[in-house]
Amino acid sequence: MISLKNVVKTYSDFQLNISMAIPKGRISGLVGKNGAGKSTTIKLILGLVKPDSGEASVFGTQSCKLTIKEKEQIGVCLADTGFSNQLNILDIESILVKMYPGFDKAYFQRKCEELKLPKDKIVKEFSTGMKAKLRVLVAMTHKAKLLIMDEPTAGLDVEARNEILDMLRNYLEEDEERTILISSHISSDLENLCDDIYLIHDGKIILHEDTDVILDQYGILKVNEAQYATLDQTYILKSHKEHYGYACFTNEKKYYQEKYPDIVIEKGGIDELILMMTGGYR
Amino acid sequence: MDIILNHSSMIPIYEQLMDQIKSKIIQSVLKEGEALPSVRTLARELRISALTVKKAYDRLEEEGFVTTVHGKGTYVTASDKQLAVEARRKAVEDAFTKAIDKAKAVGLSKEEILEIVNIIMEDES
Numbered sequence: 565m566i567s568l569k570n571v572v573k574t575y576s577d578f579q580l581n582i583s584m585a586i587p588k589g590r591i592s593g594l595v596g597k598n599g600a601g602k603s604t605t606i607k608l609i610l611g612l613v614k615p616d617s618g619e620a621s622v623f624g625t626q627s628c629k630l631t632i633k634e635k636e637q638i639g640v641c642l643a644d645t646g647f648s649n650q651l652n653i654l655d656i657e658s659i660l661v662k663m664y665p666g667f668d669k670a671y672f673q674r675k676c677e678e679l680k681l682p683k684d685k686i687v688k689e690f691s692t693g694m695k696a697k698l699r700v701l702v703a704m705t706h707k708a709k710l711l712i713m714d715e716p717t718a719g720l721d722v723e724a725r726n727e728i729l730d731m732l733r734n735y736l737e738e739d740e741e742r743t744i745l746i747s748s749h750i751s752s753d754l755e756n757l758c759d760d761i762y763l764i765h766d767g768k769i770i771l772h773e774d775t776d777v778i779l780d781q782y783g784i785l786k787v788n789e790a791q792y793a794t795l796d797q798t799y800i801l802k803s804h805k806e807h808y809g810y811a812c813f814t815n816e817k818k819y820y821q822e823k824y825p826d827i828v829i830e831k832g833g834i835d836e837l838i839l840m841m842t843g844g845y846r
Numbered sequence: 847m848d849i850i851l852n853h854s855s856m857i858p859i860y861e862q863l864m865d866q867i868k869s870k871i872i873q874s875v876l877k878e879g880e881a882l883p884s885v886r887t888l889a890r891e892l893r894i895s896a897l898t899v900k901k902a903y904d905r906l907e908e909e910g911f912v913t914t915v916h917g918k919g920t921y922v923t924a925s926d927k928q929l930a931v932e933a934r935r936k937a938v939e940d941a942f943t944k945a946i947d948k949a950k951a952v953g954l955s956k957e958e959i960l961e962i963v964n965i966i967m968e969d970e971s
Contacts, residue, residue, distance in 0.1 A: 776897060
């Protein structure tokens, strides 16, 4: 569905160099710190940014050569809706009807009601949560095969985030071939939704793993100096010096649980993964 | 399907899911030929990734509890009572193996381990 092959994009102070392949029906999460290259990656996939070298493609077509028909099969949710702040839901609806042959007006209206989006208020007067819901809804309503979402839940409270995630889950349930690439800062959102996770750091993918493998097999060992000195390092990915000794990140939690039953081992989630693997662990 | 997952447990989610579907089959709550929810439906209901559900379904198929008909769905297979009993026995064995490993790791002898088992059994009776 999405393929990036050795795609390189150089800016004066930043270089992105990545490969990824997202098959049909996969829900992939893109995580990383601010400035790691998440949004640039998404822009490359959409053909909004041209790569210096390498190939970015969607549906097997080079991203910058996507036809209108192909673009209609993509739903995009970026930081901004792209609609003027002065428009209301009814205005936006009439634009979408013209833009997408697959636009489902009845669904859109029903959802606006469910999500309590006022029809006659201009978008400028919407709350942050309302704007976010509108962005996601606009991306979904033309029944696209592929959704690309850049931080759809950023800045939202837990209830609004869950509403958006449930919208995505319903969307996925309707057709098993639907595919989503989603970037987020909020790891719990991705842990409960994504099949696999790409961790991007300094413009490179430093880890790609199934979400449930991260949750089940990754962990943090907390050891003192003496334990650390004799610790088998085979499956330790990263260690950080702590006041009590060391925090060691492993992708084989079970191995250490069995070998060292006395060591404190915590579950490793996506937050721990980002912190440990990108060096910011504290 | 009423399934309760514990996200703070060290038992992997797909394993929890598998165990609960398995016991529903063994207890005939899920009957032969009955369809399981689609992967994405269950993923939505339980708020877990589809791949986790798929993993659980795949393992259940390997163990002969369900069959997946491509493009149609996943169905409970003819419930073989013998198979069910064996699966339960296997689970108990696994739990014992784990406990024995732990006991050995702290240096308990065979006799001491058996003594613990006897004490626990007597407490219960």
